[in-house]
Amino acid sequence: MDHSPFRVSARPGDHIADLSTPRPIIDEGRLAANIARAQAYFDEHGIAFRPHIKTHKIPALAQAQVEAGARGINCQKITEAEVFADAGFEDILITFNILGHEKIERLQALNQRIAELKVTADSAETVSGLAACFSAERPLRVMVECDTGAGRCGVQTPDAAAELAGLIAAQPGLRFAGLMTYPRPAAHEAVQAFFTKALARLKEAGLECPAVSSGGTPSLFEAHLAPVVTEHRAGTYIYNDRSMIRAGHCGQGDCAMHILATIVSRPTSDRAVIDAGSKALTSDLLGFSDHGMVVGYPEAVIAALSEEHGVIDLSACGAERPKIGQKVLIIPNHTCVVSNLFDEMVFHRDGVVTRVEPVAARGLVW
Amino acid sequence: MDHSPFRVSARPGDHIADLSTPRPIIDEGRLAANIARAQAYFDEHGIAFRPHIKTHKIPALAQAQVEAGARGINCQKITEAEVFADAGFEDILITFNILGHEKIERLQALNQRIAELKVTADSAETVSGLAACFSAERPLRVMVECDTGAGRCGVQTPDAAAELAGLIAAQPGLRFAGLMTYPRPAAHEAVQAFFTKALARLKEAGLECPAVSSGGTPSLFEAHLAPVVTEHRAGTYIYNDRSMIRAGHCGQGDCAMHILATIVSRPTSDRAVIDAGSKALTSDLLGFSDHGMVVGYPEAVIAALSEEHGVIDLSACGAERPKIGQKVLIIPNHTCVVSNLFDEMVFHRDGVVTRVEPVAARGLVW
Structure with missing residues (x-):
């Protein structure tokens, strides 16, 4: 196991459910479809x-x-x-x-x-x-x-x-x-x-x-x-991201980036805390009042972020609520700023890691 | 000249006014005073x-x-x-x-x-x-x-x-x-x-x-x-940062971190655009309605950030307004998230670079 704190300990063939969190992951199928769909549109219109x-x-x-x-x-x-x-x-x-x-x-x-x-x-x-x-x-x-x-x-x-x-x-x-x-x-x-x-x-x-x-x-x-x-x-x-869903550009199924996070605390029945804060999701609101969409929990509200914690308000959710240790996928408000926080990006197809790419132009000074 | 995009082209003895922007800079005197003042308080109270x-x-x-x-x-x-x-x-x-x-x-x-x-x-x-x-x-x-x-x-x-x-x-x-x-x-x-x-x-x-x-x-x-x-x-x-001034913890003169930025556009008399956006200042509002304080221009409002641009509303300012090419210093809303965006930090004393330190624990995966 690679213990370097700068490296993603993910290898092709790993399951994303086994990855350490928080980290963004990219769905290869959606990525390819997004590239193809936009290019087909521009080709059609010259x-x-x-x-x-x-x-x-x-x-x-x-x-x-x-x-x-x-x-x-x-x-x-x-x-x-x-x-x-x-x-x-x-x-x-x-x-x-x-x-x-x-x-x-x-x-x-x-x-x-x-x-x-x-x-x-x-x-x-x-x-x-x-x-x-x-x-x-x-x-x-x-x-x-x-x-x-x-x-x-x-x-x-x-x-x-x-x-x-x-x-x-x-x-x-x-x-x-x-x-x-x-x-x-x-x-x-x-x-x-x-x-x-x-x-x-x-x-x-x-x-x-x-x-x-x-x-x-x-x-x-x-x-x-x-x-x-x-x-x-x-x-x-x-x-794609949550702001693009709101803009009508895409649907939730077109979002290729998710933030994989773990529920690290359930202090009350209405509150869950994840290990993704503003240093993983960023605090870009883009007009939203909360910090992303929790896949599978449409009523969950990521109400507050500190640097390494995200506080999720579950009060509008039904009886099925995430448990301590459970991993969740979050669609961020804004993808571009998330990329800028991570040195490497993990790609997967159907939950199996396909490749890990350096985010080569991340964090560059001018 | 070092052309690596990952390195700060700053050396001890350089003047901060000559540094490429945007980048955070740390005032050595204020840094030392902040460390000493807090420790003296805790020592006094055991x-x-x-x-x-x-x-x-x-x-x-x-x-x-x-x-x-x-x-x-x-x-x-x-x-x-x-x-x-x-x-x-x-x-x-x-x-x-x-x-x-x-x-x-x-x-x-x-x-x-x-x-x-x-x-x-x-x-x-x-x-x-x-x-x-x-x-x-x-x-x-x-x-x-x-x-x-x-x-x-x-x-x-x-x-x-x-x-x-x-x-x-x-x-x-x-x-x-x-x-x-x-x-x-x-x-x-x-x-x-x-x-x-x-x-x-x-x-x-x-x-x-x-x-x-x-x-x-x-x-x-x-x-x-x-x-x-x-x-x-x-x-x-x-x-220290703008949120700590608001909290009454410190004054503007205790803020050791500034973001050095350049005015890159003056599209109208009331608008200036700087080269510091959400990838330099972050979008942490912490309850503020804008994105930092422009030193020397107390009426200037950093009204909007995109990733590499900040839009400053100058409409409340007097006749003295920043010009294209001019460098400005910004006190960020929140310092901790700014540190997380940069691989190296430039320190200075009275505007002269003293050292460049790697931000060794920046951007670590878990």
Whole structure:
């Protein structure tokens, strides 16, 4: 038995019921179905699909996504992109305003070694910082990030998008690579309207727009409702989670990630305590009032988390209640942040471990 | 320059203003003052102090706590205890119900190699699981966890505490090691009342109680208000955070941990976006409605986090607002969960890096 505290003591062939808890586990069948279903949708609608690796941070899964038909991958920071470049990925979009000497130095190195690197920018400051460090010999591709209503980053108007695109195109070391947005869910009309106007402005300015990229899992299967979009980015769809069930994207049977936890205390008839707290489930609520779904106990409420304990309110449950020592499966509110807490991920098929993958891009500094 | 994405590119002598962001940084002066202030309080009141290492997960910091006068350390899982045993710590309390074959096997190995290992139990199931695997030759010390009102784990009444203590004492392989609680803040009267009754029951049963252990940082400096308590456990006090300011435990000037972040976007005059999201700050709200305090901008509200972005609402701020590329310091809502996200921690004195410590017990599986 491997006693290293950093390693999962799980081997192919083990039963997940025998694994030490808490840990996330991934159902191979659901994983494969999620990859296939999304790619089939994008293929049907002729939309390029660029999976976001933030959800899994595992090169082998990105490889499966690309083999299914995805065109390139999406990362959120340079260090993630470095890990995936090391794993052989050649088409990477980093959807972030890259600022500062150290990050731009790393970006230069990365741009030298993969075929197709793109970043986003939403300000003249970001563009000028990049422009100062790239040259026509090996230019960097830059997309303009547009705020189509989500209220995060992005230029605020189609005019501003075209203006920033012009600034990018005027830099010898940069290439204008298209428009990008991270929209609110179900915001197709806003996305379509913003991008249509921005494309008209670009045309007036004589600028070619190589791509129009939108994103998000909640409305993934409605991407075609904004026909101006040529590319879609999404991460969560590969595992799915409770927030995606609520969004109508999937059902409980499409959730590939569960947190395996043990009931460690039953202090009262209405209270159970599990060994999964905020250091396993995270405290991402995403609008929910509790911390996940307990499979098989639909009335159970994960009412509170401390760091290594989760307190489950069983008061609405019937007579059949989990016992001390019993293992339960939890569908987390949000998968992407769970992946970020674990160095290794255990995969299984019908409860039998198939493989253990390092979460290669977990916990990276910038 | 070290390009490894897992390493902090920081060296002693660097200025924190030059560090790549986002990352937590620790102020050496405040750290030392927090350690000294708490220990002086416990020394004054003759209460044994057992720091909880969950907050920092760094053996060098536990060493400083013990050198200041702490008696042993508190861990929350076996794997953490293994890391600290490897670092030479000989007196470790794991405040958890340990269940299951793999964990108990590890616990046996740990009990063989350190002088003083204790765990907690709140049920006959936990006790019988432990009893089956330990023998009189090398017994395991077990404390009874009591629920004095926090509503997490613990037996519900003083009678139940004495009963479980009796069960522990009757096992050849176990030793009853005392009573333990993780109380609500400011619950001294409830703690005093519960433990006083439990001690009376233990006395009636002829059971000696070697220790009465309470815990928590929010009411740390009121530990003496429950004079029945012989030992206090606390973790957060070493770094402090926004929740401890609110609890009245400390002031802003006592917060040793800041998250260094960069303003990466200013989409509107009222909105700034930083490169610290839920994968740097975590989404622990702890009752707050936003995600941390921005030092120097008291009216700024970190209104929303996505994984790698934080959205700051500046609408209540005056004319002086942070600019793109500017670095800011954030006091997080909760330090302990931030530590768990980073492989290395940067320390500084007056803004100059003093050392970089591995967060040795971060992200351990059980």
